[in-house]
Amino acid sequence: MQDFDFSPWANAQCQQVEQALAAWVGVDAPAALGDAMRYAVLDGGKRLRPLLVLAAAQAVGGNAAAALRAACAVELIHAYSLVHDDMPCMDNDVLRRGKPTVHVAFGQAQALLAGDALQAQAFELLTPDGAEVPAAMQAHLCRILARAAGARGMAGGQAIDLASVGQQLTEAQLRQMHRLKTGALLEASVLLGAACGQAWAPALSALHTYGQTLGLAFQVVDDVLDVVADAATLGKTPGKDAANAKPTYVALLGLDGARALAQDLLAQASAALAQSGLGQTQALLALAHQVVGRSH
């Protein structure tokens, strides 16, 4: 951490991602659909997943063009999941990143379609014509992202979440739910970055552990923030978990217990990076500190 200046690195990466997203998302879509897609994706979000992709790709000396595409693709999957998650039949949320949610701004039908189209565009971004990204790498990136997004990943986690409302879960059950719902895509971000280059098996395994641990830490912190933060800082409606009787780490472990778990996971993620044998892991380490130390 000490010898790596995170902010300039992150700002430079984010600028690249924003430019790429602005150039790609919803372009050539029918007007209203393109507007809804761009509203869902542009000018918002911390771009944590894209930063993880780019940091992991840099750690393995990966193909930069492929990494930028993968960074944007995983953000489209994340953005689509938020659009659908906010809809009245799911969480019925009206505020996201400090602005009205997509279905409030564009109507439910358009929000549904925009989410669907964003998922498809993620796979379009990973499969460009030409030789910029080798075909085998394209296939590998699609494989990682599809698995992380689907029924054995993010969508599966959301289904478990739906079924768990009002239930008392054990820590193991809660961990499994979040491993899929939030963790799968964060972990996939790290794997996507790694797939843009060549890494030895021990390094890949360490990155895998880092990604899993970070994904879990993210959710633990999310549960803490849902209790302690206000709407202005959080950019979304706080206190929703308790109101919806959703199981959380705070409910299970208490506020101090949840905070201690987050610190423990940060230590595990750092240890995995230290054992990876990779040289350029400062950005990944800094991102883990960001995740655990964030206020929104």
Next chain:
Amino acid sequence: MQDFDFSPWANAQCQQVEQALAAWVGVDAPAALGDAMRYAVLDGGKRLRPLLVLAAAQAVGGNAAAALRAACAVELIHAYSLVHDDMPCMDNDVLRRGKPTVHVAFGQAQALLAGDALQAQAFELLTPDGAEVPAAMQAHLCRILARAAGARGMAGGQAIDLASVGQQLTEAQLRQMHRLKTGALLEASVLLGAACGQAWAPALSALHTYGQTLGLAFQVVDDVLDVVADAATLGKTPGKDAANAKPTYVALLGLDGARALAQDLLAQASAALAQSGLGQTQALLALAHQVVGRSH
């Protein structure tokens, strides 16, 4: 047509597709989500898109394992689009293939997630581990399917459809809407099959024309059936287009005019196959006849 016995061929292909779908769809998904995914896909539908993939793959002597995966993948995209399209915020339909729609049977939240997970699984099916399907072919199949499903394909067509309710469209506008909404995926089915093998550019171009023409014919016949068929034959609620003030070919050209257009498109599709230079096009020709002659 005369020297090709369509039914045995189609039955054998369908059996293979049904077995593969039953083995793959929603497996290892959380219980309720997997049930909704399988309900949406299994034991229903004419499997037109899978049959087009398999027929096109056979016409070019393509990789059979890749073709079966592509056949199932395109069916998952089709099935997810129906699940989302039937939801209350879209067409609000309660009957599909003669049974309650997914959101009626499983609730809206589960229907939304099942559709999302089906789209992701389509890309999972196209990107298996191992050497069964070469990586370059996997990437090519993902590229075709993602483009056809997204904002410049099916989802885009649905957005235009949404915006067109109550509007008077020209034939060119109506054709453009359907080219995306229904045509893109039918055309992609043919291209996916072709991508499972090696075909010369003139043959590919002929298959492309065949797919485009067939896609349009399908929609024209759909509009005719919405007027003349009853619910029991159709397996869904008829008369919805008029009730929803949707523009249709029947509204634009009259019943006889729409029927004549369908016959004209059939002749164009047949001519494209005859000019393709490919030997094994009987199944594709028979499928075009099926599309135009169907009663549901």
